[in-house]
Amino acid sequence: MNERLVLNHQTVMDRLVPDKPVLIAGPTASGKSALALRIAAEQGGVIVNADASQVYACWRVLTARPSREEERKNPHALYGHLDAMVRYSAGHWLRDVTSYLSGGARPIIVGGTGLYFAVLTQGLADIPPTPPDIRARGDRLELSEMLAALGDQTRNRIDSANRARVQRAWEVMTATGRGLGAWQEETGPPALTLTAAQPIVFDVDKEVLNARIERRFDLMLAAGALDEARRVLPDYDPTLPAHRAIGAPELIAHLNGQLSLDEARTAAITATRQYAKRQRTWFRSKMRQWSAYVP
Structure with a gap:
């Protein structure tokens, strides 16, 4: 087992460098938003959403988005800013979040969508957009049908129980003739390296x-x-x-x-x-x- 720094609430606050971006990942209901709020309140910064469901305006309560009172107390970004009809990808999120990395308030990026953090800190392959007709075909397919069409390299890289991730991989394969894994191997440099940030992941019983x-x-x-x-x-x-x-x-x-x-x-x-x-x-x-x- 590799050595890993284990933190509790107070040691997080003691170790943070105030001007350095903070990344907070964790499973749903783990309390990561509360930590982000405390960091923003005590050290300043803008809390930036990294949760794929919290970007949509139609859900505040169901996705546990910050309350209006919390948004008034501290700056928040990329929460509830999209109409439900918009199909928002990790690439769209990366484009939007990049603007918070180049000066201004220190970003405190918090959420539960692991793919968002991956494209931020590891880079994103330049995959062509999916044609609408292929996406429509994918919408009609069963999860098992899409998985069967993927190569082992791609299947091993994605969450096979997550329909959105599987469909995205199927769309890439169908539209380009190349697996998602092959595209990812050509990924450019990341927008934010882990060494340039303060990455924290919740580990909850x-x-x-x-x-x-x-x-x-x-x-x-x-x-x-x-x-x-x-x-x-x-x-x-x-x-x-x-x-x-x-x-x-x-x-x-x-x-x-x-x-x-x-x-x-x-x-x-x-x-x-x-x-x-x-x-x-x-x-x-x-x-x-x-x-x-x-x-």
Whole structure:
């Protein structure tokens, strides 16, 4: 096992260099946003979103976006800035986040989308855009069909349970005739190296995290998550990245009369726990050079 710096809350604050960018990754419901808020409050900086669902305006409660009060207290960026109809990729996010790296307030980049941090610190391959007809074909395919079309090199690089990632890899293969792995081997230099930043990844006990996920979803329901889903319902499209936010399909199923609210709650909590498990696996595999934060 490689040596790794393990931090707690106070040692994080003691070790941070105020002018150096901070990266905070972690599974859903781990408390990473609270750490980002404390850093911003005590040292200054702009909190920049690195979560693929929190970019969409249609979800605040369901994706645990910062509250309006938190946004008033500290500068925030790339939260809720997109319409649900927009298909936003890691490349789009990289383009947007780069503007916060070149002067001004120190960026505190926080989120749970491992791919965002990967393209930021490892670079992004210059892959041609996917033609709309190929994307439409992918939307209609089963996950297993797309996986079967991928080579071993690509399958080993992606989360095979994450439909969005698998579909992206399938689209690249179909549109260009080359696997995602082959494109990634030609990646240019990163926008931000790990040595130029202060990278922190949350390492939370599974049982603790599962309990937090259940409590948080109940708080989401109490805070109006079902009302958010009700507003989305008329335009709901399960092929849109925005509408695949964790918990959204289950609440939509309840509103369509397919599940009771209790069944939707249980299914959403289960889906969130499964997602958190995939996140923890990614972070432990891909972020061995990051300092581990144990709350």
